Amino acid sequence: MTTTSQTPAPGAVPSASRWEPWRVSLSGVRLVAELELRQRVRSTKWKWALASVAVLIGGVTFLVWGATHALGSDSSGAPGDLVFGLVVFFVLFLGLVVSPTLSATSINGDVRDGTMAPLQATALSAADIVLGKLLASWAASLAFLVVALPFIVIAYFDGRMPALAMLTVMAVLALELLVVCAIGLGWSALTARTPASAVLTYTTVAVLVAVLPILFGLLSVTFTEEVEVTYSSREYIYYEGDYFEEPDPDDLPADAQQDAGGSYFVCRDYTYTENRPRTDRLWWLLAVNPYVIVADSAPSPATLDDNYYYGDEGILSGLKQAVREARVGPTASYDECDYELTYEEEQRRARIDALPPVWPWGLAAQALLAAGGVALGVRRLSVPYGKLPTGSRVA
Amino acid sequence: MSDVTTMAAALEAASVRRAFGSVQAVVNASLSVQPGSVTALIGPNGCGKTTLMLMLAGLLRPDGGEVRVGGISPGASPKAARTAVGWMPDVLGTWESLTCRETLATFARAYGLTPADADARAFSLLERVHLADLAEQPARVLSRGQKQRLSLARALVNDPPVLILDEPASGLDPRSRVELRDLVRQLGVEGKAVLVSSHVLAELDEMVDDAVFMSKGVTLGEAADAEVARARTRWRLVAVEGDLAGALARASRDFTVEQVPLGSAAVVSVADDADAAALVAVLVGDGIKVARIAPVGSALEQAYLTMETERR
Ligand SMILES: Nc1ncnc2c1ncn2[C@@H]1O[C@H](COP(=O)(O)OP(=O)(O)O)[C@@H](O)[C@H]1O
Numbered sequence: 249m250t251t252t253s254q255t256p257a258p259g260a261v262p263s264a265s266r267w268e269p270w271r272v273s274l275s276g277v278r279l280v281a282e283l284e285l286r287q288r289v290r291s292t293k294w295k296w297a298l299a300s301v302a303v304l305i306g307g308v309t310f311l312v313w314g315a316t317h318a319l320g321s322d323s324s325g326a327p328g329d330l331v332f333g334l335v336v337f338f339v340l341f342l343g344l345v346v347s348p349t350l351s352a353t354s355i356n357g358d359v360r361d362g363t364m365a366p367l368q369a370t371a372l373s374a375a376d377i378v379l380g381k382l383l384a385s386w387a388a389s390l391a392f393l394v395v396a397l398p399f400i401v402i403a404y405f406d407g408r409m410p411a412l413a414m415l416t417v418m419a420v421l422a423l424e425l426l427v428v429c430a431i432g433l434g435w436s437a438l439t440a441r442t443p444a445s446a447v448l449t450y451t452t453v454a455v456l457v458a459v460l461p462i463l464f465g466l467l468s469v470t471f472t473e474e475v476e477v478t479y480s481s482r483e484y485i486y487y488e489g490d491y492f493e494e495p496d497p498d499d500l501p502a503d504a505q506q507d508a509g510g511s512y513f514v515c516r517d518y519t520y521t522e523n524r525p526r527t528d529r530l531w532w533l534l535a536v537n538p539y540v541i542v543a544d545s546a547p548s549p550a551t552l553d554d555n556y557y558y559g560d561e562g563i564l565s566g567l568k569q570a571v572r573e574a575r576v577g578p579t580a581s582y583d584e585c586d587y588e589l590t591y592e593e594e595q596r597r598a599r600i601d602a603l604p605p606v607w608p609w610g611l612a613a614q615a616l617l618a619a620g621g622v623a624l625g626v627r628r629l630s631v632p633y634g635k636l637p638t639g640s641r642v643a
Numbered sequence: 644m645s646d647v648t649t650m651a652a653a654l655e656a657a658s659v660r661r662a663f664g665s666v667q668a669v670v671n672a673s674l675s676v677q678p679g680s681v682t683a684l685i686g687p688n689g690c691g692k693t694t695l696m697l698m699l700a701g702l703l704r705p706d707g708g709e710v711r712v713g714g715i716s717p718g719a720s721p722k723a724a725r726t727a728v729g730w731m732p733d734v735l736g737t738w739e740s741l742t743c744r745e746t747l748a749t750f751a752r753a754y755g756l757t758p759a760d761a762d763a764r765a766f767s768l769l770e771r772v773h774l775a776d777l778a779e780q781p782a783r784v785l786s787r788g789q790k791q792r793l794s795l796a797r798a799l800v801n802d803p804p805v806l807i808l809d810e811p812a813s814g815l816d817p818r819s820r821v822e823l824r825d826l827v828r829q830l831g832v833e834g835k836a837v838l839v840s841s842h843v844l845a846e847l848d849e850m851v852d853d854a855v856f857m858s859k860g861v862t863l864g865e866a867a868d869a870e871v872a873r874a875r876t877r878w879r880l881v882a883v884e885g886d887l888a889g890a891l892a893r894a895s896r897d898f899t900v901e902q903v904p905l906g907s908a909a910v911v912s913v914a915d916d917a918d919a920a921a922l923v924a925v926l927v928g929d930g931i932k933v934a935r936i937a938p939v940g941s942a943l944e945q946a947y948l949t950m951e952t953e954r955r
Pocket residue numbers: 636639640641642663666667668686687688689690691692693694695
């Protein structure tokens with residue numbers, strides 16, 4: 249017969265026990281992740297899901313490729329950048345749709361099925377369980393990314409994107425999926441019912457993807473500021489007569505110039521006051537957008553045309569430029585006279601180029617969301633329970 | 644009842660209470676279970692048995708009072724207290740697509756066993772609960788009783804000194820009940836402290852050393868113990884012939900006559916087996932043809948029912 253004569257340390261610090269649920273053990277996390285994956289791999293039509301995703305992405309890649317190459321025979325001659333961007337965005341779209349289904353019911357679903365409490369009663373800490381679940385759902389969504397990889401590579405070879413773009417795009421896509429998984433986990437910790445957490449996770453993703461950009465649009469219309477805008481326009485000089493005739497060089501204004509065709513023109517500036525959106529104060533609403541983060545983190549093709557303010561660089565760089573443009577704020581001058589870049593435009597472009605990238609901020613904000621999700625999960629699963637979530641039993 | 648002061652209790656609760664919002668699930672519960680003994684926790688549905696067990700298993704924090712598992716307080720060191728207990732929930736969820744062996748091995752690893760040890764442990768436990776044939780079946784195909792046995796095996800997976808079994812007999816067929824009873828007894832003999840709640844009181848009678856009655860969140864102390872002791876002295880006597888009531892009166896026994904279709908019957912107060920034998924000798928000497936004499940039935944059940952009526 250065993251007699252336990254153990255007594256607790258007299259001054260046992262309760263605060264030490266407060267942190268016990270947060271203690272992570274590698275073997276514990278691995279065990280839970282393994283368990284989750286094994287559950288999932290066996291219980292869902294896993295191969296079919298992956299195969300249909302492959303078919304879907306393949307089909308979209310093919311269609312986008314065909315469409316852009318049929319249409320995109322314009323001056324820039326680089327429809328491949330567009331293909332790359334569109335395929336990447338489509339993969340991101342699918343990832344944002346699929347990932348929530350993998351994690352958004354992982355805590356409240358197990359509580360409902362009665363499999364959570366026995367696990368909480370073991371030596372595993374709450375953090376082990378939560379991180380294991382996060383890891384498993386992330387791994388599952390990475391499987392979708394792996395399926396998409398060949399198509400991204402095909403699209404990559406079609407365009408002029410730098411090789412680094414491939415790597416950063418894949419890495420950032422993977423991180424985005426991790427963030428979405430963590431958000432889903434957080435909601436599944438907060439709500440007792442699985443449909444509720446699924447809906448809330450999709451809502452959160454929708455807020456990041458669509459609601460904030462819409463808010464950006466609405467707010468920039470609402471919050472405008474009066475700016476003095478200078479338009480510079482080109483005015484051609486014609487000789488007044490019965491027939492079209494070369495103007496007399498002696499009659500010309502002092503600042504007259506000749507264009508490539510030999511016609512004379514002058515540049516005239518007109519100044520107006522206009523209400524302009526203060527996008528430089530609102531751009532952060534776009535920074536947490538997964539699409540913006542992916543676009544902004546991908547290096548642009550090197551062939552920027554110095555003579556054009558907007559390069560023709562495909563969808564990723566286009567979005568990147570647009571967001572940076574928004575960060576700089578309203579333009580004060582438009583030059584339709586001189587086709588070269590004006591001093592101000594050059595300045596502006598230098599400012600844009602000098603801007604630190606947006607994506608670290610966006611990713612950092614999303615990392616906070618993800619960390620919040622994990623923290624909620626750990627708090628939810630810490631035993632012994634103090635306050636129980638309303639309407640739920642321990643087991 | 645066993646002497647609390649001579650040994651350190653493996654499982655102890657003192658004036659524990661717990662509320663869920665406005666529902667006071669456990670009002671004031673005290674109990675102690677010695678190593679090597681089996682204690683029953685008995686009470687009607689909703690009286691707080693499961694809640695009390697959750698607090699003892701380190702899953703639920705008491706609002707007040709104290710819990711100790713092998714001397715460890717779950718509040719101060721949750722993990723140490725948790726791992727000292729094997730807890731069998733009243734309903735066990737099973738992982739849909741894991742086999743019985745994998746389920747047990749996973750739990751064994753969750754307690755820190757190496758994969759090889761965990762597999763060995765899973766196998767030996769499946770043997771012990773007679774599920775070895777179903778080791779490679781997915782847990783979802785098990786019947787309710789088989790699941791219950793798997794759940795019991797799960798509670799044993801970390802070889803804990805304290806076992807808390809919440810309604811382990813529910814859903815078991817008679818044979819499995821007998822096996823469960825033997826298993827629980829055996830666990831007691833192995834030196835484990837076992838607390839078992841059940842509503843199948845007749846089963847409990849044969850497997851427990853001790854009983855704690857609970858009603859409306861309160862554990863009933865000595866009154867209940869006295870009631871059980873009194874119930875244990877109630878024997879039923881059936882005679883084929885003779886004036887049973889008269890004979891019992893002459894033997895100056897406490898008794899109540901029962902109406903039976905044939906012969907006569909009475910419930911008599913009898914101290915123990917020796918006393919019963921003495922009584923039979925007296926009655927036979929008095930010309931009564933005694934057909935049967937036996938304890939009235941489950942002492943726990945009787946005590947429980949008596950208290951139920953008192954409560955109303
Ligand atoms: N999580 C919970 N939230 C609210 N009420 C609860 C919860 N758990 C138990 N209760 C209530 O506490 C009381 C005791 O429940 P329980 O301990 O499960 O009883 P028993 O196991 O003895 O049948 C019941 O009235 C029950 O409704």
